[in-house]
Amino acid sequence: xxxxxxxxxxxxxxxxxxxxxxxxxxxxxxxxxxxxxxxxxxxxxxxxxxxxxxxxxxxxxxxxxxxxxxxxxxxxxxxxxxxxxxxxxxxxxxxxxxxxxxxxxxxxxxxxxxxxxxxxxxxxxxxxxxxxxxxxxxxxxxxxxxxxxxxxxxxxxxxxxxxxxxxxxxxxxxxxxxxxxxxxxxxxxxxxxxxxxxxxxxxxxxxxxxxxxxxxxxxxxxxxxxxxxxxxxxxxxxxxxxxxxxxxxxxxxxxxxxxxxxxxxxxxxxxxxxxxxxxxxxxxxxxxxxxxxxxxxxxxxxxxxxxxxxxxxxxxxxxxxxxxxxxxxxxxxxxxxxxxxxxxxxxxxxxxxxxxxxxxxxxxxxxxxxxxxxxxxxxxxxxxxxxxxxxxxxxxxxxxxxxxxxxxxxxxxxxxxxxxxxxxxxxxxxxxxxxxxxxxxxxxxxxxxxxxxxxxxxxxxxxxxx
Ligand SMILES: O=C([S-])c1cc(C(=O)S)c[n+]([C@@H]2O[C@H](COP(=O)(O)O)[C@@H](O)[C@H]2O)c1
Ligand code: NI
Numbered sequence: 226x227x228x229x230x231x232x233x234x235x236x237x238x239x240x241x242x243x244x245x246x247x248x249x250x251x252x253x254x255x256x257x258x259x260x261x262x263x264x265x266x267x268x269x270x271x272x273x274x275x276x277x278x279x280x281x282x283x284x285x286x287x288x289x290x291x292x293x294x295x296x297x298x299x300x301x302x303x304x305x306x307x308x309x310x311x312x313x314x315x316x317x318x319x320x321x322x323x324x325x326x327x328x329x330x331x332x333x334x335x336x337x338x339x340x341x342x343x344x345x346x347x348x349x350x351x352x353x354x355x356x357x358x359x360x361x362x363x364x365x366x367x368x369x370x371x372x373x374x375x376x377x378x379x380x381x382x383x384x385x386x387x388x389x390x391x392x393x394x395x396x397x398x399x400x401x402x403x404x405x406x407x408x409x410x411x412x413x414x415x416x417x418x419x420x421x422x423x424x425x426x427x428x429x430x431x432x433x434x435x436x437x438x439x440x441x442x443x444x445x446x447x448x449x450x451x452x453x454x455x456x457x458x459x460x461x462x463x464x465x466x467x468x469x470x471x472x473x474x475x476x477x478x479x480x481x482x483x484x485x486x487x488x489x490x491x492x493x494x495x496x497x498x499x500x501x502x503x504x505x506x507x508x509x510x511x512x513x514x515x516x517x518x519x520x521x522x523x524x525x526x527x528x529x530x531x532x533x534x535x536x537x538x539x540x541x542x543x544x545x546x547x548x549x550x551x552x553x554x555x556x557x558x559x560x561x562x563x564x565x566x567x568x569x570x571x572x573x574x575x576x577x578x579x580x581x582x583x584x585x586x587x588x589x590x591x592x593x594x595x596x597x598x599x600x601x602x603x604x605x606x607x608x609x610x611x612x613x614x615x616x617x618x619x620x621x622x623x624x625x626x627x628x629x630x631x632x633x634x635x636x637x638x639x640x641x642x643x644x645x646x647x648x649x650x651x652x653x654x655x656x657x658x659x660x661x662x663x664x665x666x667x668x669x670x671x672x673x674x675x676x677x678x679x680x681x682x683x684x685x686x687x688x689x690x691x
Pocket of ligand 1: 240241332335344345353384385386388391395396397398420423424425426
């Protein structure tokens with residue numbers, strides 16, 4: 226593969242702010258990170274960056290200042306809608322959704338609830354959104370197309386949180402660790418280590434890194450060191466990110482070329498420009514500039530329209546309790562699938578059965594394969610690469626009586642072809658305002674038309690959305 230690679234050293238633990246600090250220290254620009262976070266939660270947080278000492282070593286420290294008095298607590302459904310509606314580069318959106326999907330699946334398992342109902346308490350607070358979206362934006366800014374990481378030090382002892390006292394690794398971290406090498410992380414003389422890996426940090430590692438391993442062979446371009454809040458003698462409480470190019474071989478599942486079109490174009494010049502030409506560590510003209518269409522794992526353009534490569538995972542199943550299927554489909558969507566559906570079939574020996582089909586970004590395939598094996602009775606998952614031609618897509622929020630609805634606008638060659646209110650938003654407003662969904666849907670379409678979003682007309686530079 227070609228393209229810039231990041232290897233993350235999490236041998237002293239990992240938290241969202243440590244990872245963000247390391248990526249900023251490696252050269253990601255704080256204003257790019259701030260712009261991406263503002264696209265999700267406008268005006269809600271301010272991100273700062275400075276230098277501190279950790280056990281005698283210099284480290285970058287990311288600061289997230291929450292600017293709103295009472296940050297809302299969100300469930301995964303709401304947070305996902307927020308990320309989908311935000312004007313982000315598509316690769317940033319996909320990575321951020323993948324991270325939170327990981328967290329949601331882990332929390333659902335720990336608390337024994339449906340994935341969509343996971344309430345994000347601490348991990349859903351604004352600083353976690355800032356950390357996750359910030360890290361994904363920083364990777365984008367650095368032109369990083371693939372990530373790997375070492376084994377994670379998770380800590381030991383007990384910690385106090387929203388759930389009272391928790392054993393370390395805390396339950397969500399233990400769940401997120403399945404399939405990854407971890408250790409408590411310390412020689413005995415350091416005493417009880419406390420919580421070295423937080424759920425957000427662990428979810429970042431699991432969703433962004435394609436494999437667990439040592440530093441790969443590559444030409445190093447920059448090194449970032451990100452400090453955690455605590456400073457204790459004996460070991461620097463830091464995450465290190467080593468950014469390099471021209472890996473001879475390695476994980477391609479997480480390789481994402483830079484976006485060339487889509488919502489990013491509306492996100493102001495800094496998001497649209499793509500990171501590969503002006504991110505600081507790229508002064509040596511590494512190969513990330515070439516990490517575009519040839520990667521094959523994301524949007525490309527053939528000169529006339531954009532195409533995307535996606536994976537289609539499939540399994541024929543004839544012996545699953547049919548009552549389980551709705552939960553399987555919902556779980557796959559919550560875990561980051563682009564789409565998941567069932568088709569009734571007649572199998573060998575005349576057995577009625579279903580084909581489960583799951584469309585996903587290549588880097589999510591391993592996670593979703595695991596989900597299919599865990600939640601259905603299939604003995605195998607087959608897969609094929611699919612080429613998709615997406616419309617240029619963006620979301621415009623419109624105001625209706627009782628709330629706001631995101632309207633999905635699909636266009637091609639600058640002409641609007643589809644104007645579709647997000648039904649989840651319609652249902653929420655209908656529920657909250659006590660009016661029929663049909664009426665709210667109609668109101669959203671009228672509001673969209675008033676904002677200049679009409680099928681068959683040219684895209685306006687700035688629609689008058691809410
Ligand atoms: O908010 C929830 S549900 C939560 C769950 C768990 C579990 O392990 S379950 C742990 N925590 C603790 O919250 C803080 C903050 O975590 P971040 O990931 O937001 O940094 C941390 O101490 C976790 O152990 C919260
Ligand atoms: Ni929890």
